Amino acid sequence: MLNRTVAAITLRAVFGRRRAIVFGLPPLVLILVTVALKASHPPSGSGWPGHVLGDFGFSVILPLTALIIGTSVLGAEIDDGSIVHLLATPVRRSSVIVTKFTVAALLTMAFAAVPELIAALIASGGAGRFAIGVFAGALAGSMIYNALFVMVSVLTTRAIAVGLLYVLVWEVVLGNFVSGARLLSVEQYSLGVANSIARDSNLNAALNLRTAVIMGAIVTVIALVLATRRLSEFSLKGDAV
Amino acid sequence: MSTAIELQNVSRWYGNVVAVNDVTMMIGPGVTGLLGPNGAGKSTVLHLIAGFLPPSRGTLTVGGKPSWRNPDIYKTVGLVPERDSVYAFLTGAEFVGATARLHKLADPEGATRRAIGIVDMAAAQDRRISTYSKGMRQRIKVAAALVHDPTVLLLDEPFNGMDPRQRLHMMDLLTRLGAEGRTILLSSHILEEVERLAGTIQVIVSGRLAASGDFRAIRRLMTSRPHVFLVRTSDDRLLGSALIGSSAVTGVELTGRGLQVRASDYGAFSREIAGVTRDRGIRLRELLPEDESLESVFAYLIES
Amino acid sequence: MSADAATAGVIHDIGYRRYTGQRLGRAGIIRALYWHSLRSAFGIGRGAKAKIIPALTFVVICLPAVANAVAVARGSARIVPYDTYAFQLRVVVMIIYIAAQAPELVSRDLRSHVLPLYFCRPLRRLDYPLAKLAAFITACLIMIEVPLLILYLGTIAQSHGGSAIWNQTKALIPGLLVGVMWAVLLAAIGLVLASLSGRRAYATGAIAIFFFLTWILAGILISVNTRNVVHAVRVAPGAGGGVGPGPGKPVFITQVPTNAAHLSGLASPFTILDGVRQWLGGTSPSPLPGVGSYGALYGVALLVLLAASIGGLAVRYRKAGVA
Numbered sequence: 001m002l003n004r005t006v007a008a009i010t011l012r013a014v015f016g017r018r019r020a021i022v023f024g025l026p027p028l029v030l031i032l033v034t035v036a037l038k039a040s041h042p043p044s045g046s047g048w049p050g051h052v053l054g055d056f057g058f059s060v061i062l063p064l065t066a067l068i069i070g071t072s073v074l075g076a077e078i079d080d081g082s083i084v085h086l087l088a089t090p091v092r093r094s095s096v097i098v099t100k101f102t103v104a105a106l107l108t109m110a111f112a113a114v115p116e117l118i119a120a121l122i123a124s125g126g127a128g129r130f131a132i133g134v135f136a137g138a139l140a141g142s143m144i145y146n147a148l149f150v151m152v153s154v155l156t157t158r159a160i161a162v163g164l165l166y167v168l169v170w171e172v173v174l175g176n177f178v179s180g181a182r183l184l185s186v187e188q189y190s191l192g193v194a195n196s197i198a199r200d201s202n203l204n205a206a207l208n209l210r211t212a213v214i215m216g217a218i219v220t221v222i223a224l225v226l227a228t229r230r231l232s233e234f235s236l237k238g239d240a241v
Numbered sequence: 242m243s244t245a246i247e248l249q250n251v252s253r254w255y256g257n258v259v260a261v262n263d264v265t266m267m268i269g270p271g272v273t274g275l276l277g278p279n280g281a282g283k284s285t286v287l288h289l290i291a292g293f294l295p296p297s298r299g300t301l302t303v304g305g306k307p308s309w310r311n312p313d314i315y316k317t318v319g320l321v322p323e324r325d326s327v328y329a330f331l332t333g334a335e336f337v338g339a340t341a342r343l344h345k346l347a348d349p350e351g352a353t354r355r356a357i358g359i360v361d362m363a364a365a366q367d368r369r370i371s372t373y374s375k376g377m378r379q380r381i382k383v384a385a386a387l388v389h390d391p392t393v394l395l396l397d398e399p400f401n402g403m404d405p406r407q408r409l410h411m412m413d414l415l416t417r418l419g420a421e422g423r424t425i426l427l428s429s430h431i432l433e434e435v436e437r438l439a440g441t442i443q444v445i446v447s448g449r450l451a452a453s454g455d456f457r458a459i460r461r462l463m464t465s466r467p468h469v470f471l472v473r474t475s476d477d478r479l480l481g482s483a484l485i486g487s488s489a490v491t492g493v494e495l496t497g498r499g500l501q502v503r504a505s506d507y508g509a510f511s512r513e514i515a516g517v518t519r520d521r522g523i524r525l526r527e528l529l530p531e532d533e534s535l536e537s538v539f540a541y542l543i544e545s
Numbered sequence: 546m547s548a549d550a551a552t553a554g555v556i557h558d559i560g561y562r563r564y565t566g567q568r569l570g571r572a573g574i575i576r577a578l579y580w581h582s583l584r585s586a587f588g589i590g591r592g593a594k595a596k597i598i599p600a601l602t603f604v605v606i607c608l609p610a611v612a613n614a615v616a617v618a619r620g621s622a623r624i625v626p627y628d629t630y631a632f633q634l635r636v637v638v639m640i641i642y643i644a645a646q647a648p649e650l651v652s653r654d655l656r657s658h659v660l661p662l663y664f665c666r667p668l669r670r671l672d673y674p675l676a677k678l679a680a681f682i683t684a685c686l687i688m689i690e691v692p693l694l695i696l697y698l699g700t701i702a703q704s705h706g707g708s709a710i711w712n713q714t715k716a717l718i719p720g721l722l723v724g725v726m727w728a729v730l731l732a733a734i735g736l737v738l739a740s741l742s743g744r745r746a747y748a749t750g751a752i753a754i755f756f757f758l759t760w761i762l763a764g765i766l767i768s769v770n771t772r773n774v775v776h777a778v779r780v781a782p783g784a785g786g787g788v789g790p791g792p793g794k795p796v797f798i799t800q801v802p803t804n805a806a807h808l809s810g811l812a813s814p815f816t817i818l819d820g821v822r823q824w825l826g827g828t829s830p831s832p833l834p835g836v837g838s839y840g841a842l843y844g845v846a847l848l849v850l851l852a853a854s855i856g857g858l859a860v861r862y863r864k865a866g867v868a
Contacts (some may be wrong), residue, residue: 005342016330026758033762037769048769051310054766064754065620081326085336085385089343090312125366156269158847160746172761173637232310234286236293236322 003091006099010073014038014107026061027115034119049123052204053134057116058203060191062141063152065112066086066104067163070149073100074157078234094228097150101224104146113138130198137194144186144216151223154230159233182206189216244289245269245393245424251287251299260285262448263299268426272419274439275428282448284323287397290426291320292478303393316344319386323397325378333362333381336370337388344389356388357381361410375402383411394418396427399521400434412438468507469531472514473499475524482516501531573665575676578663582650582680587687598645603688606638610692614699623700623713626829627693627720628822633832635689636815639731640756642688646736648748650677656743660862674736674858681736685728691722723822730814730847733854740861759813764832766809767816771800771834800834807837817846 014020033056037048077083086096116138120131148166153159174181182188188205192212195205207215246268253261261282277283287299288294292315301307309312328336337356341349352443357366360380370378379402386394396415398410415438416424419425429435435442436456444452474480477500481493484502489509494501504510548793569577581590609631616624625631654660663673697717701710715837738755778795810816810833819833824840836843 003343009331010338012330013328026754029762031760033766037766040770051765056761060758060761064758077270079324081324082328084320084322084324085327085340085382086343087293087312088291088315088318088386089340089389090315090345091343092312115842122602158746160750164750168753168757220329232312233295234293235293235295236288236324 001095001098002102003095003099004087006091006096006217007087007103010100010103013077014069014072017072022137023065023111026065027112028063030119031115034122038122047200047202049120049136050198050200050204053116053123054191054205056171056202057119057131057134058137058141058187059178060167061089062108062112062116062138062190063145063167063171063187066108066142066145066214067149067160067167069107069111069144069165070104071153073104073153075153075157076151077140079152079157081236083234084236087231093232097154097224097228097231101146101150101227104150105143108142108146109139121128130140130200133194133196133200137190137192138196140193140212140216141186141190144171144220145222147220147227148186151230154227161186179206183211183215184219186216186219188212189219244302246426247300247302248286248290249287249300250303251286251296253289253297254295259448261289261296261445264448264450266443266450266453268424268441268443270419270422270424271441272415272425272427272439274435274440274442275426275445276432277428277430277433277445277451279430281445283430283445284397285448286445287395287426287428289324291318291395293320303349316389317391318393319389319391319397321379321382321386321394321396321399323401325375325402327370327378327382330369332367332369333357333373333377333384334366336381337366337384339387341388346389352388352390356384359387359414360384376404376407379403379408380411383414390421393424395425396425397429399428400429400431408434468504468510469528470502470504470510471496471499471529471531472502472525473527474518475526476521480518480523481523483521484514487513487517489513499527561851566594571669571672572670574666578668578673579680579683582677583683585649586646586684587680588649595649598641598667598768602638602642602645603691606635606688606708606714607695609634610695611698613696616830617700617703623696625696627696627716627849628723628827629819629829629831630689630693630720632819635727636760638726639685639688640753640760643685643731643735643754644749644756646684647681647732647739647752648742648745650681650741651736652743652748654744655740656745671859674740676735678736678855678858681732682728685732686725689728690721693717693724719825719827723818723827726821727818727846730851730854733851733858734814737857737861739856740858756814760815762811763813763816766812766826767802767806767834768833770806770809771802771825773798774801802834802837806834807839808842810836810843811846814850817843817850821847 029138030052034052037052074083077086087093114136117131117135120134121127133197149159149163152162152166156162170181172189188207189212191203191205192207192209193216195203195207198213248264251261251264252259253390253485275283275286285294288337290298290303290308292303292311295309301309303314303318306314308318316402326340331339334353334357338349338353341352341356346352347354354363357363360383362377362380362384363379365373370381373381379399383396383399386396390419399411399415403411412427412434415425415427427439441454442452442456443450472480481495481502484490487510489504490502491505492503494503502510514525514528517523564691579589584590586596589601609625613623660673668834679731697713701713704710704713734755735752738752741751742748775796775798778797810820816833819827819831820836820840820843823831823833823836
């Protein structure tokens with residue numbers, strides 16, 4: 001299923017640009033904020049670890065890092081047409097999608113989930129349920145978000161804009177006001193997983209573990225299947241159009 | 242010999258724009274040129290054959306199997322696309338090597354070496370592609386398309402950006418490959434190269450197949466247009482007045498370069514000209530066809 | 546044609562001509578650049594698709610003013626303050642507008658490498674970014690001040706008497722000044738972030754991520770640093786209902802910001818702007834619960850951000866042919 005050559009090319013492509021530095025910025029902000037808050041001793045009872053790692057970490061840092069990484073494993077290649085060289089070989093399209101998805105998910109886990117863990121450890125002062133829960137939720141989110149964003153990269157050339165609209169409008173704005181939207185929100189899946197271990201009401205998780213895992217798995221599978229279908233039908237425009 | 246590429250009533254449209262209009266053609270081994278002005282649909286036809294566009298109507302097969310949504314076809318087909326988009330961050334050797342591995346070749350390193358040697362890029366293979374000139378990029382793309390020893394090779398405007406020496410080298414290469422029995426299809430609007438290279442041409446104008454076959458034979462098929470000759474003699478005016486009396490001739494014109502003769506019947510004219518000049522004591526110095534080149538064939542086809 | 550034409554033949558020289566008219570100098574170029582950029586900021590002169598986001602965001606940001614006009618016509622007092630307007634709405638709308646439109650002004654020229662063409666004209670190096678900045682500030686001013694004006698007009702339409710109108714005007718002026726601050730700072734930040742990339746998608750992403758991330762961060766820091774203080778309600782004896790301590794004793798909770806909450810506003814340009822407003826005397830409530838004794842710090846932060854943005858633009862465009 002996984003193709004080593006595709007993975008190697010993808011990694012080279014992702015880290016070959018200066019843009020790779022940007023991966024590290026949002027997680028860095030999260031850690032700095034956590035350290036600053038810890039040092040400034042905010043009032044107890046404010047439940048700030050849950051707020052910061054939930055409302056900020058899972059709502060902003062995780063999806064945005066996943067967006068930057070998920071759209072760069074495939075988006076640029078499709079945009080400038082160099083994907084043709086990959087597709088003009090007998091490599092299975094599903095293999096291409098799954099390999100790129102895996103690379104993106106692993107990178108996001110490294111650049112977002114691990115910093116979340118570090119921040120959670122700092123915030124809660126130790127490796128307790130909170131930190132483990134946050135880490136698990138972030139791992140789940142890394143996977144589901146990337147499946148979604150890889151699919152969006154194949155479906156449209158404006159993947160970043162669509163991804164931003166989803167994160168900013170659907171998840172943050174609607175998710176806070178329309179309860180039905182929470183069922184279709186990757187943030188809620190991640191929070192659901194996190195909360196099942198951490199049991200912290202400040203995380204504002206709306207779904208239980210079973211719902212989160214089932215919906216998350218469904219979204220991931222559907223996204224990857226759609227992406228594979230679309231990639232199999234990849235078209236080059238002729239010069240007449 | 243089985244036909245490698247077969248199109249039957251293939252059409253492709255985008256909304257209201259018909260890019261390829263009811264094209265039927267069969268392409269066999271050897272070098273075939275796909276000719277046409279810009280925007281005629283040559284790239285579209287190539288992408289259809291390469292499996293990167295589905296036909297809106299009609300059937301298209303390569304080696305007996307359709308190319309759309311069929312990645313296995315790339316085991317025997319190599320594509321050199323026109324767009325100047327390669328993995329610029331890889332070196333030439335890495336790019337061809339990666340392609341070899343994606344083709345699951347038994348000996349990727351050997352195949353890479355061979356392919357790079359064929360296109361004469363061994364000196365630059367360890368430099369990043371972003372440092373290559375346009376001609377070098379074309380050649381490395383050809384190497385990647387050849388690495389798996391395909392029986393069918395599709396090239397979209399392969400001579401773009403090449404200097405004359407590189408062009409000659411590429412033409413040599415393509416001739417050799419064609420002589421080995423492979424099916425080579427190249428698209429171009431640079432007529433001189435295709436003239437020298439391709440035995441058969443397929444002419445696409447405005448999405449339609451305007452002509453196919455040997456280009457000289459095509460030319461002759463168009464007897465409705467007069468053939469034009471340029472004659473230089475000792476007495477052009479006298480010859481002109483004599484020729485206009487012949488039924489094979491539709492017009493004469495005295496130009497600075499000689500006597501331009503329009504002949505409606507090529508065969509009859511070429512039989513008559515010697516007799517007419519001898520009978521009148523005119524010395525025939527030079528007789529040239531003015532419009533045998535592909536360019537004039539083209540121009541006629543486009544005008545019609 | 547008269548018979549004379551046949552005898553008097555004239556060969557018309559319609560070949561290449563040199564331009565001998567007036568040439569506008571540097572000022573003309575700057576004016577043209579300014580005007581063209583301002584039009585681009587609203588998608589004018591491009592197709593219909595380029596006008597969608599400017600039109601939508603403009604309509605949305607005017608909605609509170611329209612709602613106010615309707616309410617005032619029904620007899621209530623003005624419901625929307627001039628100095629904060631509808632704060633959250635304005636933040637979201639401006640993020641979307643700037644993220645969408647700043648790249649239109651700046652990233653296109655970078656992508657198509659036309660800067661050398663600009664700079665081989667009598668145009669000084671800094672004229673280009675300053676003209677673009679002036680145009681984008683004007684565009685943001687339109688987005689921010691026009692709703693305020695609609696608010697004003699909608700209110701005074703129902704006012705009677707000069708003093709009522711004068712009161713409204715007195716309240717409007719600070720609001721307009723706050724709007725100017727907003728337009729200047731946000732336009733500068735938007736342009737410098739957009740100039741980082743020639744691809745509009747990346748520029749849009751960078752701007753949206755920066756504004757959005759800092760905005761959420763500020764909100765969280767504020768809420769986390771706010772203590773909940775529980776006050777007991779004294780119920781007078783004999784007033785009916787339960788008297789004295791016991792279950793069901795009514796309480797209410799106030800939010801008291803700590804010093805850290807006052808400082809949290811420095812995390813986001815929007816709260817910095819609001820901090821300066823409160824420091825200068827603005828009293829309408831906003832997500833930032835006061836600046837405590839740090840008012841001057843907010844003023845400094847505003848100037849530093851502005852200087853950094855303009856400086857960033859100058860550095861970016863110092864070399865022509867910037868890719």
